[in-house]
Amino acid sequence: MEVKTKCLHCGKEFSSPLPDKRKYCSQKCYWKDKKRRGLIPPSRKGSKISEEHKRKFGKANKGRKCTEETRKKMSLSKMGKKNSMYGRTGKDHPNWVGNKIKYFYKRIRRSTQYIQWRSNCFQRDNWSCQTCGLRGKKLVVHHIKGFAQILKDHKIKTFEQALNCKELWDRNNGVTLCEECHKLTNNYQKRI
Numbered sequence: 550m551e552v553k554t555k556c557l558h559c560g561k562e563f564s565s566p567l568p569d570k571r572k573y574c575s576q577k578c579y580w581k582d583k584k585r586r587g588l589i590p591p592s593r594k595g596s597k598i599s600e601e602h603k604r605k606f607g608k609a610n611k612g613r614k615c616t617e618e619t620r621k622k623m624s625l626s627k628m629g630k631k632n633s634m635y636g637r638t639g640k641d642h643p644n645w646v647g648n649k650i651k652y653f654y655k656r657i658r659r660s661t662q663y664i665q666w667r668s669n670c671f672q673r674d675n676w677s678c679q680t681c682g683l684r685g686k687k688l689v690v691h692h693i694k695g696f697a698q699i700l701k702d703h704k705i706k707t708f709e710q711a712l713n714c715k716e717l718w719d720r721n722n723g724v725t726l727c728e729e730c731h732k733l734t735n736n737y738q739k740r741i
Contacts (some may be wrong), residue, residue: 558582654696657711666690666718674725683727690723694735 551564554571558578565571573579615623657663670690677684692699696717705711716722731737 555657558585560634610627653699653708656708657717660712662712662718666720666723669720670723671725673720676732677725679724680726680730680733686727687729688725688727691726691731691734692736693722698736 551566553562554565555562556574556578557572559574561574563574631642634651642713667690676688678686679689694716699705699714699717699722700711703710703714703716705714705717713719726734
């Protein structure tokens with residue numbers, strides 16, 4: 550049996566089967582009344598979150614596992630939306646590389662053959678900078694003939710071709726330098 554009840558916010562009469570539980574005619578009135586009485590904090594839109602709060606929030610959610618259903622919902626919510634950094638896509642995106650050369654170079658530099666080449670150069674040069682003689686500082690192996698130049702000269706397009714190129718892994722093409730001396734070289738970060 551439905552009983553007529555008055556809404557606490559707008560005063561409009563409405564019928565409810567549970568008059569002792571339902572006090573508002575709609576959810577809109579419920580939330581407006583809560584806001585009017587100060588039971589809802591003001592909007593945080595545009596406010597800054599402290600670093601301590603971010604750290605605590607991150608710590609609380611660390612290792613949290615989502616259910617398969619939740620993962621599907623998150624995936625569906627992102628469908629059709631641009632996945633971009635800072636709202637930029639394509640050529641405007643900071644990581645855009647038209648022909649993926651940047652990632653090709655990274656793959657070669659992370660290969661075991663490259664790591665072995667570096668180690669051989671360090672051992673030959675006795676783990677010291679060949680310009681200033683410093684030891685113990687951050688050392689790098691500098692390509693005398695540039696890495697990119699070798700790839701360009703030999704027309705290397707695949708990872709397998711790079712692994713088979715003898716000039717790329719020639720120990721005599723590398724020299725151990727500290728970071729400061731490396732910055733002074735003529736082909737530092739594609740300077741030439």
